[in-house]
């Protein structure tokens with residue numbers, strides 16, 4: 001069903017009212033070397049932070065935020081920049097977590113000796129990237145909502161498969177990983193991963209590769225007709241996004257010391273990624289990290305993690321953002337590189 | 353041979369349930385263009401209602417439909433007015449995001465209310481009868497019968513009644529329907545009411561056959577998508593056909609894939625779905641609008 | 649025309665069906681380097697569909713297409729584009745949210761697809777080339793404008809620019825003059841001539857007969873998907889069958 005023209009114009013008017021285009025020069029500065037320099041400075045400060053003698057709780061909170069920022073940035077690469085709105089991205093998180101779990105416990109497969117954390121971590125990422133290759137070849141051929149639904153299907157199907165493949169995954173009982181608490185190590189590891197991922201996204205965004213991704217988002221057929229190998233570009237972007245999501249999944253399994261199908265293959269984690277990117281500004285470099293930080297503190301301040309209320313709020317918030325703030329924070333602040341959600345939606349979702 | 357016959361019968365029984373389960377999903381999509389990712393959650397709510405009525409008043413799940421149908425009709429009606437009317441006719445992805453949010457919120461709300469422990473509705477007639485060497489589980493056979501009755505009623509309603517005709521008119525051409533004096537918003541609200549009620553009814557009927565828990569919804573949503581891709585949008589015979597195909601496929605996988613096949617329902621339907629969408633983006637029976645970036 | 653030369657673009661019995669409708673039916677053609685060839689025919693005669701087949705947007709149901717002597721019947725669209733065949737679209741296709749200059753850059757990047765260069769921003773020389781082409785097409789002043797804000801005619805020029813960016817061997821222009829004011833048409837005509845003198849080959853779909861008569865050395869006429877006639881514009885315009893198809897019942 002097409003969008004009626006009158007609906008669209010009023011929608012666009014509403015958007016214009018909100019935005020502050022005079023900030024545009026600031027945004028273009030931030031997209032360039034200035035942005036990267038500021039980012040590296042921030043990383044340096046964060047690296048020094050533990051030396052101020054903080055509690056291990058603060059370190060834990062830090063690593064949690066870094067995880068969210070990494071996830072949001074990753075999702076943004078495929079969902080925001082390439083325009084393939086992935087409702088099942090948590091599947092790569094789950095794969096990474098399970099590869100970590102299987103390798104370090106060794107037990108289900110009788111791997112001996114068990115792998116160490118540092119060997120298993122890259123393996124988590126590689127496994128997730130390979131899975132992305134496998135699943136992306138068919139699903140990335142689907143357009144718009146069908147891709148989204150197919151990826152959601154992948155997630156739910158993998159949850160089922162993880163439950164069934166008991167010899168490897170421990171089934172519904174899950175796997176217990178060796179508890180080796182190292183808050184400082186976790187903090188620095190995730191700081192490094194986050195620093196790397198966001199820098200990579202920054203780099204991609206200004207490279208020809210990234211511009212091609214944006215071309216695919218804006219008009220895939222046009223991009224293909226003008227010589228861009230769209231399949232290859234989509235797959236590579238998907239694999240990069242999956243690789244780091246897998247790494248985060250592996251790390252999460254290690255930190256949490258317990259995994260089962262229902263805690264790693266979970267829709268709410270996808271919603272989280274989608275929402276952090278959307279809240280910050282889809283397709284921008286700094287929007288998703290910003291969105292991640294905002295979401296973390298919103299959850300922490302407003303709802304706590306009590307009784308899972310935050311998950312209910314997460315769902316409600318998604319509805320609210322889509323309906324009332326489709327451009328995200330950066331878009332609302334006049335960043336032209338941000339694809340407004342509304343535009344992405346009407347582009348990808350144009351159905352007639 | 354016996355195993356094959358048994359698999360066929362089980363598949364048909366399951367297919368009948370799927371057919372009635374998918375109706376609400378497929379009609380909302382067909383009439384309003386809304387892909388409702390919270391479909392499974394409404395089914396879950398229906399199952400919880402049946403469980404609650406069974407626990408509190410010992411009410412039979414099939415009898416409780418008398419309460420569940422009108423109540424959930426009201427819920428659907430209100431939901432349409434408050435939320436869904438804002439996203440009708442909007443880009444598919446927007447409706448996906450909104451209903452995805454609703455689905456997460458509902459599932460987790462029920463987790464808070466009833467915690468994650470699985471619940472059961474243990475009806476007395478939970479046995480099975482043998483007929484010509486084939487096992488017929490009683491509850492599933494009743495569901496099958498009820499499914500057929502519901503589908504016939506819905507069919508008659510859509511074809512014969514004035515309201516049903518308005519709904520079909522709205523599905524085909526909103527503007528034209530408006531011109532001939534159909535109050536679209538009211539028609540939509542009634543459609544949503546009927547669809548949500550039907551979905552919850554499917555959940556209630558399902559309640560004696562499987563564990564009820566807050567996160568039971570998504571597999572049903574995905575199966576609903578697959579069946580719709582198989583059978584077409586908003587068409588009752590299509591739903592029946594698609595439901596049967598999925599039901600039989602699923603049972604065959606669980607019968608013939610040794611050991612692990614039993615719990616691969618979603619994986620099966622997922623593979624089916626992706627295959628269909630790649631080979632025929634418009635769905636097997638047509639009607640899924642191919643999403644083509646080419647169209648302006 | 650130099651018939652001893654190898655054709656640049658060549659089709660043998662190319663057909664494309666939509667359901668029962670033969671949109672392109674057994675069409676043979678050959679286009680030689682340095683030519684400007686016209687493709688005319690009534691509405692719905694299959695001209696755009698033929699373009700879609702050549703640029704590989706549509707699958708070819710039967711027949712073969714050769715480009716630079718290579719069989720490209722089953723090639724992917726990006727492959728023929730990279731080999732040097734670019735086109736414009738009847739309903740203009742630009743990246744509306746990007747600036748005009750960015751549109752030009754994006755149409756060029758695959759000239760060098762080594763990993764190293766994909767990881768770099770577009771080169772300064774590319775940016776320079778984009779400005780030169782925009783100058784050539786007289787839309788330089790719009791370089792920083794969002795493409796979506798351009799007028800219809802300006803977008804057509806931009807699209808031609810995008811097709812020129814990678815320095816192709818042949819350009820397929822689909823109704824480059826429709827919706828364009830007469831002065832601008834003269835500009836386009838002039839540009840095509842200049843480019844042709846520099847060695848570019850053109851295949852033009854046009855309803856504007858004067859445009860065709862002025863530019864083209866040869867014309868193909870399609871009707872109901874079939875090739876009705878071919879020859880010089882003068883001969884074609886006197887051809888009974890063609891006149892019938894265009895103006896007759």
Ligand SMILES: Nc1ncnc2c1ncn2[C@@H]1O[C@H](COP(=O)(O)OP(=O)(O)OP(=O)(O)O)[C@@H](O)[C@H]1O
Nearest residue numbers: 666669671689690691692693694695696697698738
């Ligand atoms: N995607 C499609 N699906 C079905 N039929 C199509 C499709 N594209 C084109 N057609 C049909 O193929 C025939 C040829 O269309 P085409 O666009 O090639 O004509 P044309 O010669 O370019 O006409 P015009 O001068 O109006 O641009 C038409 O009858 C059209 O209806």
Ligand SMILES: [Mg+2]
Nearest residue numbers: 695696697738
């Ligand atoms: Mg045409």
